[in-house]
């Protein structure tokens with residue numbers, strides 16, 4: 686795929702309609718944030734569009750990719766929630782031929798963040814959380830934080846996500862904690 690239309694068609698082929706529509710909303714939301722903060726709107730759009738490209742792959746596909754790319758074996762203790770971004774970036778690169786590292790990195794970091802997140806990483810991280818289709822408790826707080834600034838929205842999202850994961854007694858990926866310590870606290 687080369688044109689925007691072809692990338693959209695490839696995405697649609699790999700996702701159910703609900704998640705495909707979410708990706709289109711994240712694309713728009715990411716472009717809007719990029720415009721506001723003066724970041725690269727085109728990169729933000731592509732990364733937003735493709736952030737969940739690999740979300741509907743099987744566990745086995747991710748396990749094979751983790752081995753093939755020589756990624757940390759610790760990843761195998763997690764599941765789709767972590768893999769679809771951290772490992773999903775390799776599906777985007779290999780299947781769509783997108784080799785732009787800032788875009789791939791933003792996709793790779795969209796769920797767990799990173800203590801050294803770039804502005805583009807933050808844009809995709811937040812756009813995914815606040816896109817207009819989201820209606821979970823706390824989303825209004827995140828949108829209000831975004832109205833103040835991107836870093837404020839990142840902090841709010843990290844705080845809410847960790848609270849939510851603890852409430853559900855989910856395992857938390859170490860990078861999620863490291864990101865919270867760096868960008869989610871005062």
Ligand code: DGI
Pocket residue numbers: 737740766767770795796797813846850855856857858859861
């Ligand atoms: O893919 P989306 O649903 O659009 O959103 P996402 O990729 O930001 O988050 C996917 C899920 O992963 C969401 O329920 C929050 C969860 N999550 C975020 N950080 C962690 C996590 N789940 C686990 N187990 N550990 C984490 O550190």
Ligand code: FE
Pocket residue numbers: 736737740769770795796813
């Ligand atoms: Fe995701």
Ligand code: FE
Pocket residue numbers: 795796810811813814
């Ligand atoms: Fe997210």
Ligand code: FE
Pocket residue numbers: 707711736737813
């Ligand atoms: Fe998403």
